[in-house]
Amino acid sequence: MSGWNMWVPFAVPLAALFGLLVGSFLNVVIYRVPLMMEREWTLFAKTHLGQTPTAAELQPFNLIKPDSCCPQCQSPVRAWQNIPVISYLLLGGKCGSCKMPISKRYPLVELLTAALFALVAWQYGWSWLTLGGLVLTAMLVALAFIDADTQYLPDQITLPLLWLGLLFNWNGGMVSLQSAVAGAVAGYLSLWLLCWLYKLATGKIGMGGGDFKLLAALGAWLGIGALPVVVFLAALIGIFAAAAMRVGKGQQFAFGPSLAVAGWLVFAANQQVAAAIGWWLRASGF
Ligand SMILES: [Zn+2]
Structure with missing residues (x-):
């Protein structure tokens, strides 16, 4: 433990920063996992009933594929637009192409995860x-x-x-x-x-x-x-x-x-x- 003690003051900000990144990933999980389950059920039911799934239903859809895009104009989310919280502020809370408002929940989930991570690190150290x-x-x-x-x-x-x-x-x-x-x-x-x-x-x-x-x-x-x-x-x-x-x-x-x-x-x-x-x-x- 003693060797780690000098690093304890770094644990909280490090955990908060890590929390922002994890929160960004959790936004994808929260949005996609229910859709993935629905697609799985549809495919299962169709296969079971001997129906042919449509091409769209057979497209890969998981936490990585396809790339994130604006739900309105389908323009892809670029790397610099994917930085937790900062991108939301830089974009003024709107899609870079069509200006449709981005849900406030995205930055809020990132900030919440960062805060909770920081509290855990503060409580339990390294x-x-x-x-x-x-x-x-x-x-x-x-x-x-x-x-x-x-x-x-x-x-x-x-x-x-x-x-x-x-x-x-x-x-x-x-x-x-x-x-x-x-x-x-x-x-x-x-x-x-x-x-x-x-x-x-x-x-x-x-x-x-x-x-x-x-x-x-x-x-x-x-x-x-x-x-x-x-x-x-x-x-x-x-x-x-x-x-x-x-x-x-x-x-x-x-x-x-x-x-x-x-x-x-x-x-x-x-x-x-x-x-x-x-x-x-x-x-x-x-
Ligand atoms: Zn858009």
Whole structure:
């Protein structure tokens, strides 16, 4: 550790800079992964039904191909227009060719990722916890936005997040491997059970399978002991978010973003969250 100490002051700005670049990539993930899934389903269904896919449906479409272009005029995004945040400011928030406004969400996702990366590095310095935390953060940002957009948490992200959490705790990165495995199982089962009971009581489905997998992944990263706090925090955040967004009765509301925020808070502010909950329990007389 001591040899690395002199580098700790560099960890935060370096993480922020790296966060800008990763945020730029996450914008592609958030936009393309749902489209990639839709194309995959279409191809699967057509093949299954013996129909011939169209030439457009057979074109490669992944995180790299085709190159990014303006959705309105199809003019390609050039290298200098791909610099996180700076390009957005240089272009004045408009497409360089047709002047169509570019969504503010692109620079916001980049700035958010940079801020979250900086906070993780500030909390954990130059360590494995920071490295793991950056991976966790990036994947949670992608999941939160995809779920908010589409009400869907893709297996392509939740399942790798789960086994990356188990690997991270192989030698006790955050918690023991036993706690991580138990957390993954309990995370899945607890929401599954809740959903099943809710369905028995009301005849409605309150949550999606993606939520079970996301909580399983958070259990793998944070251990079984953190799960009650994650669920409690996520429920609080969800209630406030639904109220703020004026979600009506019977309207769909994505729970994934609340779970992602709660999981990230528990990871990044581990001791602080534990202290705050301890204080709250004492103050309320438990
Ligand atoms: Zn354009």
